[in-house]
Amino acid sequence: MLCGMERAGMFFAETAQQIPIDFATKAFFISVIATLLILFGIGRILKGRPDHFIDSAVVRNFNKRITSWLAMTTILSAALLFNETTTVVIFFLLSFWALREYVTMTPTRRADHRTLFWAFFLFTPAQYFLVGLGREVEVFNSKFDAYHLYSIMIPVYASLFIPFRTALSGDDKRFLERIAKIQFGLLVCVYALSYAPALLYMKLNHWNPSTNSLEPWQDRNVGLLFYFIVLVQVNDVMQFIWDKMVGRKVIAPTINSTRTWEGFFGAAVCTSLIGMLIPIVFAGRVTPFQWFGSGCMALVISVMGFAGSITMSAIKRDRGVKDYGTLVTGHAGVLDRIDSICFAAPVFYHVTRVFLERRPAATIETIETAGIWNLLS
């Protein structure tokens, strides 16, 4: 175990803090936090105004959101500036808390107890441990890509383990329903969210317009992760504003009475435009995307963020709660804040991977089988 820890420590250290973060990325961080601070100030001023000037419930909602985003972005940027491992740990804690809220809200039976224990204390930490190992792990003198394990562990192995462990407990009441609940919780709260910090470990190319070719992106991906989180939040705000301003046609009234088609399309357009602006304003140094690619990625984020919040609304409706925060009085709802991130992260990751990931010089077969041959010989 100790040996394993030391090895792991060595792997973690390898990836972190080799390349300094460039000025444009820092400027992006600062401008986002500054914008939130200004909004925070506006919220404070509005709070002091008399009620008839503006709806006080809206102001309260606005203030609550801004405060939690300010906290989230500040913590996230501090972690990102520090190193990759810290960021992974923060996302692990977020996942753990989200799963906690999810299972608290989901009715489980007494016989599910031990399955839930493994979900919390085996699969959740293991997923983030693998993400934190990075994409090039030295195992038996050959390189192993942890992606091959963390991308299938929960969808394949956990989904086999959960029904098995639940079956062992000997309670067959609503068996399929119970295993589906636990599996879905792990998928959304842990697996999907872990793709956000996994962005940090990608080796990417970027398009160089002057030479008209793909070149290695010489940067840590901190800007990419921050860009992703910021765009998800921007999309949430845009949907909120468009729904309030021009929203007419409610998409699924029984699921979520505020989400409208106008809000969806309005937000998609606005988020894409903001996505296009980011590479232009920050000289293409924050992410490897050019303005067009960035706009497309923002569109992907917008659609998936919308999907996330609608889906989680359906679960909340089913359970008869409005916010995850209110299910146990006084707890802040983490799941309310990250539902859109959860849905957008895996898609954002894979689209980026398809278009921009740098392929290793050797073929994948050589890398993967070398370790096994070493063991056998």
Next chain:
Amino acid sequence: MNLTAATLSFCAKLLCGAKIRWINCQPDICQRIYFANHTSHLDAIVLWSSLPKEVRVLTRPVAAKDYWDKGVVRRHITKALKLLLIDRHEITARRSPIQLMMNEIGQTDSLIVFPEGGRSASGELGEFKSGLYYMSKKRPELELVPVYMDNMNRVLPRGEILPVPLLSCISIGAPMWLEAGESKVDFLERARNAVLNLKSED
């Protein structure tokens, strides 16, 4: 507070994510008997550690002697938390647990009791044992405070050793007293309903 108590209460709080709600009741150092539903081993420690520090040092959980007086670890915990151990099996007039509790708390301490007498496996609130009635008969001025602990049976149910860290909620309700001339059955029913009402008050 000693190290064992501090560690235990920190871990219990972390595991249960307990949120404490005072409903028509304020934390106070006056002598009280907190009576709660009992579904998990963690109940006493979580409730105890959720109380404000000034109250906590004066509050002692009541526990079963047959369980807590066995082995080095349990005895150590008993000492650290100042548990008040009651023999569930040998209750005689001479060795009355009520008299023991009254002697132990004197004129300063408060108690945490679980009037169901044991942990319920299903999470439903069982019938109350009569101890609560006799205690208030002896000391009618003690404040009886109902407590409902939600979700604890899912965190660590009876018969499990591995916890699942869900979020739980502790509701503490308005104090009550034994009314003049109130019968044992009526009083116990009223006390039980006080706990049940906290459950529905979400």
